[in-house]
Amino acid sequence: MAPKIAIVYYSMYGHIRKLAEAEKAGIESAGGTADVYQIPETLPSEVLTKMHAPGPASDVPTLEDPATLEQYDAFLLGIPTRYGNFPAQWKTFWDKTGKQWATGAYAGKLAGLFVSTASLGGGQESTCIAAMSTLTHHGIIYVPFGYSKAYQDLVDLSEVHGGSAWGAGTFAGPDGSRQPSERELRIAQVHGKNFYEIAAKHFS
Ligand SMILES: Cc1cc2nc3c(=O)[nH]c(=O)nc-3n(C[C@H](O)[C@H](O)[C@H](O)COP(=O)(O)O)c2cc1C
Numbered sequence: 001m002a003p004k005i006a007i008v009y010y011s012m013y014g015h016i017r018k019l020a021e022a023e024k025a026g027i028e029s030a031g032g033t034a035d036v037y038q039i040p041e042t043l044p045s046e047v048l049t050k051m052h053a054p055g056p057a058s059d060v061p062t063l064e065d066p067a068t069l070e071q072y073d074a075f076l077l078g079i080p081t082r083y084g085n086f087p088a089q090w091k092t093f094w095d096k097t098g099k100q101w102a103t104g105a106y107a108g109k110l111a112g113l114f115v116s117t118a119s120l121g122g123g124q125e126s127t128c129i130a131a132m133s134t135l136t137h138h139g140i141i142y143v144p145f146g147y148s149k150a151y152q153d154l155v156d157l158s159e160v161h162g163g164s165a166w167g168a169g170t171f172a173g174p175d176g177s178r179q180p181s182e183r184e185l186r187i188a189q190v191h192g193k194n195f196y197e198i199a200a201k202h203f204s
Helices: 015-029 045-050 065-073 088-094 098-101 124-138 148-155 181-202
Strands: 005-009 035-039 074-080 111-118 169-171
Touching: 005 015, 005 065, 005 181, 015 035, 015 074, 015 111, 015 169, 015 181, 065 098, 074 124, 074 181, 088 098, 111 124, 111 181, 148 181, 169 181
Parallel strands: 005 035, 005 074, 074 111, 111 169
Antiparallel strands: none
């Protein structure tokens, strides 16, 4: 049976959302499907306004109950960095998963990661490394991207681009005005496709 995949993201300014859409397209190109969820916002609307953030997307279901994820085999997790780490919104979601942690409800599921940072050195890799602890405590198996599936796009230095062996990535720029480039979206599609193929093999 085809693995059930959930793409779960938080996106304050839409960069991670765009990568999530590319990841989904990649999964579909491999013959799979994915359900997309956003992590609940935790900041009050006055603060979001001050941060020039539009607030949660109205057309993507919000993942209120961690039990929803129990029905999936694998998760692709989209994280916009905060100080090289999870945003608090992500942490709040995982802090609600004590039941799944205690019962092993997520154990043995697969997870891949994709990230967004403002700048080079801003945390593309450290954000993924920081996420490892949460995955490990749940017994979730991290699936790295590696280099081989998108080698040219990942190693080429002729233009600035996010993404690494840890997963797809984009740079938002210091004011958030940079949008995911064609190359970053291509890497995210290949990442989604590769993740789906590994999950299909793993759960066959
Ligand atoms: C409080 C805060 C802390 C941040 N910390 C970092 C950081 O450590 N490194 C970095 O490159 N970008 C940092 N950023 C920029 C965000 O990562 C960027 O806005 C985000 O990746 C954009 O993705 P989104 O549009 O999906 O929200 C920070 C942003 C905020 C609001």
